[in-house]
Amino acid sequence: MNKVIGMDLGDKQNVIVVIEADGNECPPQRVANTSKMIQRFFAKHSGADVVIEAGTHSAWISRLLESMGHKVCVGNPRKLRAIWDADDKSDERDARILALMYRMEPRLLHAIQHRGEDAQATLAVIKGRDQLVGTRTKLSNHVRGTLKTLGITLKGCSPLSMPDNAPDQIPTKFWSSVSTVLDTIRHLNEQIKELDKSIEHICKVDYPETEHLRQVPGIGPITALTFVLTLEDPARFKGSRSVGAFLGLTPKRDQSGDTDKQLHITKAGNGLLRRLLVTAAQYILGPFAQESALRDYGERISARGGKRSKRCAVVALARKLAVLLHRLWMDKSVYQPYPNGAPA
Numbered sequence: 001m002n003k004v005i006g007m008d009l010g011d012k013q014n015v016i017v018v019i020e021a022d023g024n025e026c027p028p029q030r031v032a033n034t035s036k037m038i039q040r041f042f043a044k045h046s047g048a049d050v051v052i053e054a055g056t057h058s059a060w061i062s063r064l065l066e067s068m069g070h071k072v073c074v075g076n077p078r079k080l081r082a083i084w085d086a087d088d089k090s091d092e093r094d095a096r097i098l099a100l101m102y103r104m105e106p107r108l109l110h111a112i113q114h115r116g117e118d119a120q121a122t123l124a125v126i127k128g129r130d131q132l133v134g135t136r137t138k139l140s141n142h143v144r145g146t147l148k149t150l151g152i153t154l155k156g157c158s159p160l161s162m163p164d165n166a167p168d169q170i171p172t173k174f175w176s177s178v179s180t181v182l183d184t185i186r187h188l189n190e191q192i193k194e195l196d197k198s199i200e201h202i203c204k205v206d207y208p209e210t211e212h213l214r215q216v217p218g219i220g221p222i223t224a225l226t227f228v229l230t231l232e233d234p235a236r237f238k239g240s241r242s243v244g245a246f247l248g249l250t251p252k253r254d255q256s257g258d259t260d261k262q263l264h265i266t267k268a269g270n271g272l273l274r275r276l277l278v279t280a281a282q283y284i285l286g287p288f289a290q291e292s293a294l295r296d297y298g299e300r301i302s303a304r305g306g307k308r309s310k311r312c313a314v315v316a317l318a319r320k321l322a323v324l325l326h327r328l329w330m331d332k333s334v335y336q337p338y339p340n341g342a343p344a
Contacts, residue, residue, distance in 0.1 A: 001021050001103060002021060002047060002048060002049050002071075003018065003019070003020055003021050003045060003047070003048040003049070004018075004019045004048065004049050004050075004051065004099045004102055004103050005017070005018050005019075005042075005045060005048050005049070005050045005051065005099065006019070006051045006052075006094075006095040006096055006097070006098035006099030006100075006102070007050060007051070007052050007061075007095055007098070008052075008053070008091045008092075008094040008095040008098070009033070009052055009053065009055055009056075009057045009058060009061065010033060010091065011033060011056075011057075012032070012033055013030045013031065013032055013033060014030070014031050014032075014033050014038070015028055015029075015030055015091040015092055015094070015095045016028065016029045016030070016031055016041070016095060017092065017095040017096045017098075017099050018045065018048075018099075019099045019100070019103065023103075025096070028092045028095065028096075029041075033057060035060075035064055038061065038064060038065075039064070039068065042065060042068055042070060043068070045070075046068075046069060046070075047069065047070070048070055048071075049070070049071045049072075049073065049102065050065050050070050050071070050072045050073070051072075051073045051075065051098040051099055051101075051102045051109065052072065052073075052074055052075070052098070053074070053075045053077050053080065053083070053094070053098065054074050054075065054076060054077055054112055054114075055077070058074050058114065059114045059115075059120060060117075062074055062114055063114070063117060073102055073106060073109055073111050074111055074112050074113075074114060075098060075101075075109035075110065075111060075112075076109065076110040076111070076112050078110075078268065079108075079109070079110040080097075080098075080101075080109070080110075082097055082101070083097050083098070113236070115229065115230070115232045116232065119229045119232050122202060122206070122225070122229055123226065123229045123230070125195065125198065125199065125202070126199065126222060126225065126226055126229075126272070127272065128195070129192060129195040129196070129199070129222070130272060132188055132191055132192050132195070133192060135188060136159050136185055136188045136189070136192070137159060139159075139181050139184060139185050139188070140157075140158075140159040140162055140185060142181060143162065143166065143178050143181055143182065143185075144157075146177060146178055147170065147174070147178065150174055150177075152169065152170065152171070152174070154166055154169055155169065157169075159185065159189075160189055162182065162185055163182045163183070163185050163186035163189065166178075166182060167182070196221075196222075199221050199222055199225060200221050202225065203221045203224065203225050207225060207228050207229075209228060209329060209332075210224035210225055210227075210228055211224075212328045212329055212332055212333075212335075213227060213228070213325050213328055213329060215328065215334065215335035216280075216294075216321065216324065216325065216328070216335050217283070217284060217289050217290060217292065218279075218280035218281070218283035218284050218289065218321075219280055219321075219325070222276065223273075223276040223277070223279075223280055224325075226270075226272060226273045226276055227273060227276075227277075227322075227325055227329075228329070230247075230269075230270045230273045231243070231246075231326070231329075234326055234329045234330050235330075237326065240323045240324075240326040240327045240330070241323055243322045243323055243325075243326045244319040244320075244322050244323055245266070245268075246268070246269050247268070247269040247270065247273060247274050247277070247319075247322055248265055248266045248267040248268035248269045248271075248274055249265055249274060249277070249315060249318055249319040249322060250265060250266060250319065251263050251264065251265055251266070252264065252265070252266050265315060274318070277318040277321050277322055278314055278315065278318045280318070280321055281298065281314045281315075281317035281318040281321060282314055284298065284317060284321075285298045285299070285302070285313065285314065285317065290337065291337065291342075292337035292338065293337060293338050293339065293340075294317060294320065294321070294324070294337075296343075297316075297317060297320060298313045298314070298316065298317040299313070301313035301316050301317075
């Protein structure tokens with residue numbers, strides 16, 4: 001057993017507990033959360049195994065420590081109930097529990113793998129666009145709600161066309177109440193359009209593998225690029241079916257004796273990618289998608305009836321999409337709407 005160092009990360013300071021190879025524990029220490037101070041501390045513990053918990057700072061700290069030759073284990077906080085559900089929770093206790101669990105059995109930490117720095121930076125572009133789209137939606141809803149209270153209902157005004165179409169429908173005396181917001185929406189439209197061009201360029205130049213994914217109807221450059229950046233390495237999965245569980249699209253399980261409850265999906269993994277896959281599944285089941293085996297699969301589930309059948313069909317189809325995209329990425333094959341031939 002190597003020396004094990006448990007570290008509880010914080011915005012300003014990190015609490016560190018060192019357990020020597022013989023099991024003796026050193027007094028807890030605090031280190032400022034800067035790369036310079038972290039390097040200075042861990043230079044004295046070369047070759048140690050470092051255990052941290054996934055969080056805001058875990059990505060860059062794990063890359064820094066790995067560059068120094070340390071073996072880093074990043075625990076999954078969703079699985080560490082022994083830490084977040086304690087009656088005497090403290091930073092020192094959290095760091096100690098991380099180190100002790102690693103010494104006892106590393107698999108108890110359900111270690112995760114952070115994506116690379118380049119992938120993280122590119123994914124930040126997509127997340128930034130998502131924030132701008134959400135802000136535009138809120139502002140457009142604000143304009144609609146404000147004008148409705150004044151007896152005006154806008155027609156033919158999507159968030160994209162509202163700055164051009166809304167002024168003709170707003171009386172002059174009410175123009176000052178929404179003019180600034182409409183100018184902001186116009187500016188957001190321009191910024192979102194520029195980001196769309198940037199994402200399209202990134203797909204073609206830096207991630208040409210996204211072309212294999214975009215063969216599937218409903219999968220555009222944003223969804224394809226987010227899928228590639230989130231998984232990063234398709235070979236890390238034993239099989240394509242594991243991708244659905246990785247993205248939180250498989251149901252939870254609570255089985256005991258003869259009881260086996262039907263629960264919701266786990267919602268683990270990247271929430272943005274999961275939402276994009278659900279949106280693509282809704283398009284495939286919508287009125288504008290072409291006939292395909294994917295569409296037939298979702299319609300069979302939806303035809304079972306019940307209040308939840310439509311939602312279950314969308315989630316199941318999103319999970320199937322995740323599996324299909326991974327297989328297309330691995331095999332670099334051509335997508336066929338009906339792999340086994342179109343039904344009679």
